[in-house]
Amino acid sequence: MTAVLRDIPVIATDRLVLRGPLESDFAAHAAFYTSPRSHLVGGPADRFQAWRIFLSGLGHWALRGYGMWMVTERDGGQPVGRVGFINGLDWDEPELGWHLYDGYEGKGYAYEAACAARDHGARHFGIAAPISYIVPENARSLALAERLGASFERDGTVVGTPCQVWRHPRAGAA
Known part of the structure; x- marks a missing residue:
């Protein structure tokens, strides 16, 4: 029997569904x-550590009331990545984060999912202008942050790793 947290909202876009894992x-x-693809988000990890990361996503929803959604293709339900909000131990504030699985980049999925998550976060979680922690060598995430209208705010660290802090525009801002 599969158990899921029933309070994780489901968001549908034109091509994607954001749902609980x-x-x-x-x-x-x-x-x-x-x-090695996961090196910019805390990996690589062995299978046991990957399971712990997977389960911690559910714990985040339970403790914070928001978290990372599993992003799937609307047609067929194939998992393409994760997007959502993270507010870990010693985080400055909630972060809008994303990562796509192998073979799903370059299709606009991260942009579509991040826009939907950011909008939902503003309307339902009170996260009106989230940050994104991005390591400077992550050119794809930097480009996505810019496409989302975020701007560089400052240098920072997350989990002991130097990064840049990018601020997303306040919900409703032109």
């Missing part, structure tokens, strides 16, 4: 976290 999503999650 299911155990059946773990294979895609583990493939990402055990690969």
